[in-house]
Amino acid sequence: MKGKHWYDYQPSPNSSWAWRQICQVKERIKGGYIGDKWLGKDIEHKLTDGYDWMRQGNSPKVEWYNTVWNNMNLPKHRFIAWLIKHKRLLTLDRLCRMGITIQKLCFLCGEHDEDHEHLFFHCKYTCLCFNMLYKWIHLQPRQMGSPEEMMGLRKISRFRRKVLCSLVIATQYHIWHARNVGRIEHKVLHPMAIVKAVQEGGESVLLHKRQDNLAAVAINWCRMIGLM
Numbered sequence: 001m002k003g004k005h006w007y008d009y010q011p012s013p014n015s016s017w018a019w020r021q022i023c024q025v026k027e028r029i030k031g032g033y034i035g036d037k038w039l040g041k042d043i044e045h046k047l048t049d050g051y052d053w054m055r056q057g058n059s060p061k062v063e064w065y066n067t068v069w070n071n072m073n074l075p076k077h078r079f080i081a082w083l084i085k086h087k088r089l090l091t092l093d094r095l096c097r098m099g100i101t102i103q104k105l106c107f108l109c110g111e112h113d114e115d116h117e118h119l120f121f122h123c124k125y126t127c128l129c130f131n132m133l134y135k136w137i138h139l140q141p142r143q144m145g146s147p148e149e150m151m152g153l154r155k156i157s158r159f160r161r162k163v164l165c166s167l168v169i170a171t172q173y174h175i176w177h178a179r180n181v182g183r184i185e186h187k188v189l190h191p192m193a194i195v196k197a198v199q200e201g202g203e204s205v206l207l208h209k210r211q212d213n214l215a216a217v218a219i220n221w222c223r224m225i226g227l228m
C-alpha cells in the first residue's frame with residue numbers, strides 16, 4: 001500500500017482472504033462518499049450509518065434472508081446456517097482442495113464424498129434425521145424440504161412456518177455437529193440423538209421467549225411440540 005491512496009488501492013491476488021474482504025468492503029462503502037462528505041452532507045459519519053446504508057438498497061436481499069435470520073433460530077444455529085448458505089464450512093471437499101486431507105468419504109454414511117450438498121441434503125443419515133423430525137411434528141415426507149420451502153408452505157400460520165423453518169435450521173446445525181463427532185471421535189451419533197437435541201433446543205427458544213413475556217409464543221410452541 002506504500003505511497004498509494006487508500007481509495008484507489010487494490011489488493012494483489014496473493015493477499016490473504018481476510019485482507020481482500022476488507023478491501024471489498026472499502027470498495028462498497030466508498031460509493032457513499034460524495035466529495036469528501038458522507039452522502040454529500042455536512043454530518044458526522046457513524047459506523048452504523050455505513051452499515052445501514054449498505055443494508056438498505058445497496059445490497060440485494062438474498063432469498064434465504066428470512067430463513068437464516070428468522071428470530072426463532074438460536075444464534076449459533078443462524079451462524080452455521082449462514083455458513084451453509086455460503087458453502088463456507090470446512091467440508092472434506094474443501095479440505096481436500098486445501099491439501100489438508102485426502103479423506104473424501106462422508107463420515108456419516110460412508111458411501112459418498114462429503115460436500116455441502118451431500119451432507120445437508122442427500123446423505124442417508126441426514127434424510128433419516130429429517131424423517132424422524134417430520135414424524136415428530138406430524139409432517140408428511142412429501143412436505144420435507146429446505147428451510148425456504150418450509151417458509152413457503154401455505155395454509156399454515158406465519159408463526160408455524162417460522163417454527164418449522166427453525167427446526168430445519170437446528171437439524172442442520174446438529175448434523176454438522178454429528179459430522180464433527182464422526183471426524184474427531186470416530187463414532188456416529190444415533191439419529192435419535194439429533195432429534196432429541198433439536199427438541200431440547202426448541203425448549204430453550206420457548207424459555208427465551210417466556211423471558212420476553214411473549215406468552216402467546218410460548219403457548220403456540222407448546223402446542224406445536226405436543227406439550228399442550
Ligand SMILES: [Zn+2]
Nearest residue numbers: 106108109123
Ligand atoms: Zn453421507
